[in-house]
Amino acid sequence: MENPIKTERRGHILAVTLDRPKANAIDLMTSRIMGDVFTDFRDDPDLRVAIVTGAGEKFFCPGWDLKAAAGGDAVDGDYGKGGFGGLQELRGLNKPVIAAVNGICCGGGLELALSADIILAAEHASFALPEIRSGTVADAASIKLPKRIPYHIAMEMLLTGRWIEAEEAARWGLINHIYPGKDLMAEAWKLAELLASGPPLVYAALKEIVREAEDMKFQDALNRITGSQFETVEKLYRSEDQKEGARAFAEKRDPVWKGR
Structure with missing residues (x-):
């Protein structure tokens, strides 16, 4: 078949x-x-x-x-x-x-x-x-x-x-x-x-937050983010892409996302 x-x-x-x-x-x-x-x-x-x-x-x-x-x-x-x-x-x-x-x-x-x-x-x-x-x-x-x-x-x-x-x-x-x-x-x-063409690590963080927070109270979800309890968010904050985004903004150019 x-x-x-x-x-x-x-x-x-x-x-x-x-x-x-x-x-x-x-x-x-x-x-x-x-x-x-x-x-x-x-x-x-x-x-x-x-x-x-x-x-x-x-x-x-x-x-x-x-x-x-x-x-x-x-x-x-x-x-x-x-x-x-x-x-x-x-x-x-x-x-x-x-x-x-x-x-x-x-x-x-x-x-x-x-x-x-x-x-x-x-x-x-x-x-x-x-x-x-x-x-x-x-x-x-x-x-x-x-x-x-x-x-x-x-x-x-x-x-x-x-x-x-x-x-x-x-x-x-x-x-x-x-x-x-x-x-x-x-x-x-x-x-x-x-x-x-966008930042894959940001997409990952967004999807995890939206998925996990669906049945949570706002403050509980926010506390999980600020308490470093979302793996994707922590990966994003420690990534090369996070630094690249800031550099690209300062240099007035398009960022080059690597997903790491």
């Missing part, structure tokens, strides 16, 4: 394309491959940014492959490193991830997009959590979505399975930007290049 995950590497950027005709649904094998790909991305010091997208123009990802489930894939089976889709439970992922939603994005596919840091969408993209209609629960989305968009909108999507188009998704803050379908990947690469 052909590999359902295609990767493209340009400099410090890795593009990951889910390519499982007809709909880019994820079965256990695909999830495990994605886990390996994103683990390698996390652990490769030369990679700074990832893009995740779907092949074709109709589907980003509809989530769990129900046909595979009917054929014996257990819904509680081994999803591999990082859990379903390789991203949402991947520990220590301190690099930016962009989701380029090129079409239908629902169920576990929406949960995959929610695992990214920035979501771009094609004009024709649409979003839903239809699990309610098949008598099951969108587990990760039930945790994440009410924290990302207004509670009542999130609950309506969860309780009814209602579809929303890209324009409404942007209005509620679910996605960052909308582009014509033909321009989506070019815009994703442009954003990835901007991020790849």
